[in-house]
Amino acid sequence: MRFPFRLWSFCFTLLCLLFAMNVQAQGNVIVVGQAIDLSGPNGSIGRDYVAGITTYFDSINVSGGIGGKRIKYLVRDDQGNPAVSAQAVSDLLEKDKADYLLGGIGAAVTDAVLANARFSQSGQTLFAPLVASVKTYNSRVLFWRPSPEQEMQYIFSYFDKLGIKSVGIAYQENALNQDMYQYVVTELRKRNMLMSGLVRIGASAADMERESAILARSNPGIVIAIADTLGTGIFLKEFRKQAPRTFVAGMSLINLDTLAEVAGPKALEWTVFSQVVPNPLSKKSLIQIDHSNMMKKFRDEDLSALTFEGFMVAKTLAKAIQAGKGGRDGLQALATQKSVIDLGGVTLTPSESTHRMSNYVDMALFRKGGGLLF
Secondary structure: OOOOHHHHHHHHHHHHHHHHHHHHHHHOEEEEEEEEOOOOOOHHHHHHHHHHHHHHHHHHHOOOOEOOEEEEEEEEEOOOOHHHHHHHHHHHHHOOOOOEEEOOEOHHHHHHHHHOHHHHHHOOOEEOOEOOOOOOOOOOEEEOOOOHHHHHHHHHHHHHHOOOOEEEEEEEOOHHHHHHHHHHHHHHHHOOOEEEEEEEEOOOHHHHHHHHHHHHHOOOOEEEEEOOHHHHHHHHHHHOOOOOOOEEEEOOOOOHHHHHHHHOHHHHOOEEEEEOOOOOOOOOOHHHHHHHHHHHHHOOOOOOHHHHHHHHHHHHHHHHHHHOHHHOOHHHHHHOOOOOEEOOOOEEOOEOOOOEOOOOOEEEEEOOOOOEEO
8 A cells, every 4th residue: 555645745744844843942942061070079069059050040941041042951970080070071062062061170170171172172161160279271261269369368368357377287288289288388478477387187197186286286376278178077077176266267169068077067166168159148139139039949959158159150151141142252252351240239350361250259157056157
């Protein structure tokens, strides 16, 4: 039995229509990809960051997207593994046709992505990786947050104003921390501050116990931790046996959940952390209000500095997409913008020389009973 010509014609027309609809649907989507740690050593940082980004994109998608195009946000768990991160970025570019790429956590995964041939060929800019090491990157990386040096400067200035001149250092020796250690030592000299002692994190248990006791007896006004989350937790657990009320300062990418697990909640009292966003629980600006309202509408997570940072990163990327008309790289266009960018009461001051969007740094105290007090 021959297949009727009219039925053939109908099927062909239907297939063409479906294909056209699919092409049109793809044309109405902007794909944003990200490889980030969701289940590894910095998983809780990654999950909060992604929650804030997702919330902002959800909020604009329900309002019609950007220029009528919906944001399709694809996240891949790189587990904090550089090789996995590089492969995930390749897949996002090749298979998912990502139009924009957000970065992951740490210098190692960032380096792996930059060294990846597929990323190099893409011509894209890696936006807003969470890197806490003192390292210079080229214009293929655009940071949203201020530099680690800016965070450390703020920590010094904060305690300098309190008249503190004696500073201890807890140092976890590795390639990533060496530059920051030298930076801190140099800054102590510049400010005529005394280095009262050094604890080497990662030394033998006996050496750490001995060095912590010596540092505690020197009665420093503050101890600066140059270490990752685990190293900071190990130090705090030992040091608090000798000095329960000495300030210990860390930087914004310390994972507070893991820190509390390692050191115990009691050890976190009298610790302070630099922060790169305003208090997420405050409602002093429009974007703080929007973040709070949208998180309640779209998510179950609690508000945090990282959900707020992710929310602002996504809003900044949306502005870049709008600025990228006519084939221009919207991120680079935004980075070279001379005027201040207002996100809704929180402003960005892009720097073409440092490839950074924000200079905002604040300080938060880990209060008794848990949680940060800005």
